[in-house]
Amino acid sequence: QEVVKRTPGEAEFHQAVREVIDSLGPVLVKYPEFGEAKIIRRICEPERQLIFRVAWQDDKGEVHINRGLRVQFNSALGPYKGGLRFHPSVYLGIIKFLGFEQIFKNALTGLPMGGAKGGSDFDPKGKSDNEVMRFCQSFMTELWRIIGEHTDVPAGDIGVGGREIGYLFGQYKRLTNKFEAGVITGKGLNYGGAQVRTEATGYGCVYFVNEMLASRKEGFKGKKVVISGSGNVAIYTHEKVTQLGGKVMAMSDSNGVIYDKHGINLDTVKLLKEVQRRRLKDYREYHRSAQYTPNGNIWDIPCDVAFPSATENEITGKDAKKLVKNGCIAVGEGANM
Incomplete structure (x- = not known):
């Protein structure tokens, strides 16, 4: 109830928190110190949330404004890790639900990764390659300040495939003057991507x-x-x-x-x-x-x-x-x- 009160209107996030908390009863009984240290409350509150404007120009010269988001949820185990979603349905509640679940999905791998998620209400469908490129470059111009291979490692999700990852990584490289291959996953095999990542x-x-x-x-x-x-x-x-x-x-x-x-x-x-x-x-x-x-x-x-x-x-x-x-x-x- 506290989460719902603090985050009104974020239905998907509320659902994800409810499902996880409902399953944690036996854990809290076995480890009462988790309750005393407010671990559940901590894990339900993102460490950092960034919302930013993304202005881009279409092929006709018209300027469009979209909203970009990155929720860095938890870095207890390692750098934030989670995808970027470009879809008209994207808003803070969706990104928080995805980021919250990402904490546990990444923890289950046994690898040192935290949980995060990001994206935009931009819709790549029906856009030309050049329009998608201009949007991705504008998006990364804001995002690059808070990511890095030891800080936060984005990836793809709905609406963000190999094309978008390439444009995003290229802009990051341009802005930082570094070929930092570990900063984003889902790259092409010819510039640092991993085999079988797509499948x-x-x-x-x-x-x-x-x-x-x-x-x-x-x-x-x-x-x-x-x-x-x-x-x-x-x-x-x-x-x-x-x-x-x-x-x-x-x-x-x-x-x-x-x-x-x-x-x-x-x-x-x-x-x-x-x-x-x-x-x-x-x-x-x-x-x-x-x-x-x-x-x-x-x-x-x-x-x-x-x-x-x-x-x-x-x-x-x-x-x-x-x-x-x-x-x-x-x-x-x-x-x-």
């Missing part, structure tokens, strides 16, 4: 679900799968599911759902999303038998395994009941919360 989240989620299925003496072979989203996580979830013998029947983007009874063609999705930066509705130009439903609900499609891989809170109680009724036996969440 890691999607692959990891599928490996986890494969172990879940193994507990039932089953696997992905012959299973029908639906994956929400069509970004980095969704694409590489598809790739690994297919490698393990599953068949992806449907994917989605923010405009609608594509269903292909022959199985979603991954090469086509990669072409549309990673190369041409187009919408999933254009999938039908390559596969006429596919069905596209504008603003459709992907969880209406019968499946054996479901992967919410787009954004937070995708499956409602109603959706969950429908999935079970339609034969779904496992859900693996590649998205957050």
Whole structure:
């Protein structure tokens, strides 16, 4: 209640805090000193929050103003670490929820990393490469003062892929006069990026679900799968599911759902999303038998395994009941919360 009172209107952050605190009861009973030292209260309050203006110019010369944010939540274990999200839905509550969860996700790796998150309400969709570059350069012109390989290490998230990371890193290098490769992750392999970084989240989620299925003496072979989203996580979830013998029947983007009874063609999705930066509705130009439903609900499609891989809170109680009724036996969440 104290968190809700101090941070009105930040629904996603309140949900994340409630879920974590509800699970910590046994820990506080076993270690009462955590309560005495106000550890829970401390961890719910970010160490630092930065909100800044991002002014940029489109290809017609018109100036636009967006809001940039970086919440450096906790550095108890190491430098702040967490992605940047560029999406119209971004506001402080979203960034705080993501940053709060990042503390625990990073701690579970066993690596010396703290938790942070950042982003902007800028929408890269429909923007030219030059417009995205100008926005990223303006964004980094404000952000660079508070990041560094020993301080805060951003990465990508929704709306921030290899292109955006390249523009951001280039501007950081220009401003600092340093090639500080550790300052941002998700870079291209030819300038300091890590192998398998792109595939890691999607692959990891599928490996986890494969172990879940193994507990039932089953696997992905012959299973029908639906994956929400069509970004980095969704694409590489598809790739690994297919490698393990599953068949992806449907994917989605923010405009609608594509269903292909022959199985979603991954090469086509990669072409549309990673190369041409187009919408999933254009999938039908390559596969006429596919069905596209504008603003459709992907969880209406019968499946054996479901992967919410787009954004937070995708499956409602109603959706969950429908999935079970339609034969779904496992859900693996590649998205957050």
